[in-house]
Structure formats: C-alpha cells, structure tokens
Amino acid sequence: xxxxxxxxxxxxxxxxxxxxxxxxxxxxxxxxxxxxxxxxxxxxxxxxxxxxxxxxxxxxxxxxxxxxxxxxxxxxxxxxxxxxxxxxxxxxxxxxxxxxxxxxxxxxxxx
DNA sequence: CTGCTGACTGGTA
DNA sequence: GTACCAGCCAGCA
Numbered sequence: 001x002x003x004x005x006x007x008x009x010x011x012x013x014x015x016x017x018x019x020x021x022x023x024x025x026x027x028x029x030x031x032x033x034x035x036x037x038x039x040x041x042x043x044x045x046x047x048x049x050x051x052x053x054x055x056x057x058x059x060x061x062x063x064x065x066x067x068x069x070x071x072x073x074x075x076x077x078x079x080x081x082x083x084x085x086x087x088x089x090x091x092x093x094x095x096x097x098x099x100x101x102x103x104x105x106x107x108x109x110x111x
Numbered sequence: 112c113t114g115c116t117g118a119c120t121g122g123t124a
Numbered sequence: 125g126t127a128c129c130a131g132c133c134a135g136c137a
Binding site: 006008009012031036038039040041042043045046049 | 131132133134135136
Binding site: 026027028031038039040041042043044045046047048051057060061062063064067068069070071072073 | 116117118119120121
C-alpha cells in the first residue's frame with residue numbers, strides 16, 4: 001500500500017489503521033493524533049477522498065459517539081462496528097466513552 | 112494564488 | 125430534542 005499524498009493525509013490514515021478492533025476514535029481524536037486537533041473536518045474529508053481498504057474508516061466516528069456521515073452508509077458502518085463487538089443504538093455507539101480510543105496506552109513511567 | 116466544499120465540533124436559539 | 129451559525133483545516137477546481 002502506498003500513500004503518495006499529503007503528509008497529513010498519510011498520517012491520518014496511519015492513525016486510523018492503528019485503531020485496534022473493538023475500539024473507535026472520533027475525527028477530532030484522529031486529527032489530534034495526526035497533528036491537528038482541529039482538522040476534524042479535514043480528517044473526514046480525507047476519509048471520503050481516500051476511503052482505502054487499508055483504512056478502517058468505519059472505526060472513525062463523530063464526536064459524542066455519533067456515527068457521523070459516511071456518505072449515508074451508516075447502516076453498513078453500524079454492522080461493521082457491531083461485527084467488532086461495538087453495539088450501536090440508532091446513530092450512537094454504545095459505551096462510546098469506554099470504547100473510545102486515541103492511541104496505544106501511554107505508559108506511566110512515574111506513577 | 113483564490114475560492115468553495117465537506118464523512119466535523121462547539122455554541123446559541 | 126432539533127436547527128442554525130461561526131470557526132477551523134485540508135483537498136480540489
């Protein structure tokens with residue numbers, strides 16, 4: 001897989017690919033992990049323009065645990081999420097706050 | 112380079 | 125609860 005595109009885009013894609021199964025991340029989280037905590041819109045834009053099979057865009061949702069847009073394939077997204085053990089009620093992720101993933105557990109050196 | 116668009120977010124009404 | 129507005133950022137014409 002080759003990502004010959006803007007650095008931000010490749011970064012966003014990398015972050016999304018790092019999202020482990022059974023977990024979800026908001027556009028804002030992905031944007032923040034990519035370097036811009038305010039590029040949430042850009043992230044969504046990247047998802048739409050890129051939507052590569054290597055990018056589990058279905059794990060990327062809007063804030064508040066809402067599924068977001070997804071071009072109207074919310075039903076598909078819902079099933080994909082549910083297939084990973086993520087229950088979705090209407091347009092909202094169940095236990096979203098606990099399923100929310102930002103990045104690999106930051107180890108505490110000085111606990 | 113300029114302008115518009117959009118799978119977003121938070122606030123106000 | 126829904127609806128509308130303003131802000132922010134990257135991609136594309």
